[in-house]
Amino acid sequence: MSEDIYAKADMSKKVRYNRTVQEDKGEWEERTVVIYESTDVIRDDHTDNWSHGGGPDTERHPPAVQRKTFRAAALCLAVLCFLMMTGIILLSVYFTLLQTRYDQLINNYSWLQSSYQTLSVNHSQLQDEVKKLKNRIKVVVKSCPHGWTRFGHSWYFKSEEKKTWYDSRDDCQQRGADLVVINNDEEQEFVTELSKDGEFWIGLWYEWTQREWKWVDGSPLTEKFWAAGQPLHDSEWNPGTCCDQQGKWTQGYYNDNRKWICEKIII
Known part of the structure; x- marks a missing residue:
């Protein structure tokens, strides 16, 4: 009996059952209903539902x-x-590079601005100095003392008396000058013309401790206008003179009395 209960139902067959229905007048009527459904139809319905996504496996x-x-x-x-x-x-990297470049440009601008201000100040100072020098030149030219001759940036004094080399130099120093120093060809021509009536003491002497010729201002002898055979071997006792008939330098003994030429630099 229990085996019949748990046996699998055959859904492929038709099923007939009777149902008693009560009508309005209280009479009962028995009707027979035939169910034609089969398991195939049921399977088809389930298949349709699953194909439309209705099955539980489809959701998972x-x-x-x-x-x-x-x-x-x-x-x-x-x-x-x-x-x-x-x-x-x-x-981010690009903006970092831009910021670094911007900072560099700011620093360069600050440096350039500072340099420009410094140059402006220096320019103003130089202009003031140039103005002062121009004014000084004007004053100096106007106030050229009697007996002096101007050439280039110096005054020159030609003596009329004669003295030794040391005494001649002492006279120039008392006048605020010193014996003439010849630095170039133009000045040599000027001094030659100034001393055309004799040989004058100039500021050239032999420094015996260093064994070389020097000018009285301490500068070395670079331009040389010696006459033939000059200077002599015992030059330490023979300062320079200017000039002979050919416009060249000669020598004279320290204690000789000669005329001299002084030079005062005015600027």
Whole structure:
């Protein structure tokens, strides 16, 4: 009996059952209803429901097309995130470089501005000095003392009396000058013309401790206008004179009495 109860029902057969229905007048009527459904029909219904996504397995396991679409979307999102992060990093580096360059330009501008201000101050000072020198030259030219001759940036005094070399130099120093120093060809021609009536003491002497010719201002002898055979071997006792008939330098003994030429630099 129990086996019959748990036996699998045969759903492929038709089933007939009787149903008693009460009508309005209280009479009962028995009707017979035939059910034609079969398990095949039931299976078809379930198949239709599953094909429309109604089955429980469908909810847990999406179709392969949906899974591929989801993966592609996730991959695209990851790529977009990577590109955004890369762009942010590159922009950050770029702005850092721009800021560094901007700071450098600011520093350079500050340095240039400071240099310009310094140059402006120096320029103003130089202009003032040039103005003072011009005024001084004007005053000096106007106040050229009697008996002096101006050439270039110096005054020259030609004596009319004769003295030794040391006494001649002492006279020039008392006048605020010194014996003439000849630095170039033009000055040599001027002194030659100034001393055309004799040989005058000039500021050239032999420094015996250093064994070399020097000018009285301490500068070395660079331009030389010696006459033939000059200077002599015992030069330490023979200062220079100017000039002979050919306009060349000669020598005279220290204690000889000669005329002299003084030079005072005016600027």
